Amino acid sequence: MTATEVAGTTRENGGRERARVVVLGGGYGGQLAAQSLARRTDATVTLVNDGDRFVQRVRLHQLASGQPVDTPRFTDLLDGTGVRFVDDRVTGLDLAAHRVTLRDGEALDYDVLVYALGSHTAVPEHAHDVSTPAGATRLAERLHDGTCRRVAVVGGGLTGLETATEIAETFPRLTTTLVTDGALGADLSGRGAAHVRRVCARLGLRLLEHASVTAVHPDGLTLADGTEERADVVVWTAGFAVTDLAARAGLAVDPRGRILVEETLRSASHPDVVAIGDGAAAVATSGDVVRMACATAMPAAQHGARTVAALLAGREPRPWRFRYAIRCVSLGRRDGLVQLVHADDRPRDLVLTGRVAARVKEAICVNALRVQTHPRIPTSA
Ligand SMILES: Cc1cc2nc3c(=O)[nH]c(=O)nc-3n(C[C@H](O)[C@H](O)[C@H](O)COP(=O)(O)OP(=O)(O)OC[C@H]3O[C@@H](n4cnc5c(N)ncnc54)[C@H](O)[C@@H]3O)c2cc1C
Known part of the structure; x- marks a missing residue:
């Protein structure tokens, strides 16, 4: 036509x-x-x-x-x-x-x-998610009910990383583990990945890398090598459907x-x-x-x-x-990563980190809402 x-x-x-x-x-x-x-x-x-x-x-x-x-x-x-x-x-x-x-x-x-x-995220039984307001609200209630000690966040992509660091920063007394089937930050530059690892260490976030989850249970998860990982709460962030x-x-x-x-x-x-x-x-x-x-x-x-x-x-x-220009990741409220990328989304060896990056990320989120009523504001490079 x-x-x-x-x-x-x-x-x-x-x-x-x-x-x-x-x-x-x-x-x-x-x-x-x-x-x-x-x-x-x-x-x-x-x-x-x-x-x-x-x-x-x-x-x-x-x-x-x-x-x-x-x-x-x-x-x-x-x-x-x-x-x-x-x-x-x-x-x-x-x-x-x-x-x-x-x-x-x-x-x-x-x-x-x-x-x-x-x-949305296709969430297995017994897992929580952050892809809908209902899912995020349910998770907030669970994290605040006082009975939770261990949290496992599954998925090493940007959503998993943002979720795990946010939870680790907000609930320092909980043991938070980020489970990913690859290496954390594999699609970031060397500097970007190193910064992410530093922040995870500072927040006390446990990393389980090259770990593929095969089942989620009410009290944890099973990995492909048969290991049982105990968790009171499992948050599933792997893959949008x-x-x-x-x-x-x-x-x-x-x-x-x-x-x-x-x-x-x-x-x-x-x-x-x-x-x-x-x-x-x-x-x-x-x-x-x-x-x-x-x-x-x-x-x-x-x-x-x-x-x-x-x-x-x-x-x-x-x-x-x-064309892509940057990738922005929040790492809690006080830290972040702005990864500059080539037009095809491959990372460049240029990053902004720390509070400056957190402020840039926050400004981008504010702008993403502002543009909803000011549709002429440019949203790409
Ligand atoms: C925790 C989290 C953090 C994220 N952080 C970032 C980030 O930092 N940067 C980034 O670029 N992206 C990020 N994303 C991804 C980003 O939110 C999505 O890619 C983006 O929202 C996609 O926009 P959309 O308009 O396609 O769909 P959506 O924003 O998902 O909107 C779809 C709308 O359609 C409605 N809808 C769905 N089905 C129906 C139906 N059958 N009938 C009527 N209405 C329906 C939904 O309710 C929703 O309002 C994040 C996602 C999550 C979950």
């Missing part, structure tokens, strides 16, 4: 003057896309999310440690934009009929669909269920669907699929909105050109 066909479809469809854009998912990607679309187009924009508050997902490890995290209402974020907000759960997509079905309410018809349903909604609907997806997109971020199989954020297999200028990250979801949202605006105006949309 060409840009002209999308624009033409809208005008022919019942003589309506305004195109209908429906945005699914109000995370860092979807909320920002809805805001950008309201400013860029005269379409009616509807944002659907299963919950009436915006979740600062990049702060859920803070929530899990008992810190208050602001959750603004969508109606406040969207005030004055003209975007209609629907608090409901998307249960299905009829791509031929251009219709979204919802759990509780009416079906929504669209001319262009923006898919931004994000990701996506809903099977896109695959079930018939959209072309990759083996992880993420929507395959062309370089304009239009679905490879259904060009009237634009997919952004963790639920899309968008490709960076390096040729690799981008990391599931707020740092990639927001630039994709801004570009996705440009693509939709072009389609509705009958213009051919432009390709998304995404």
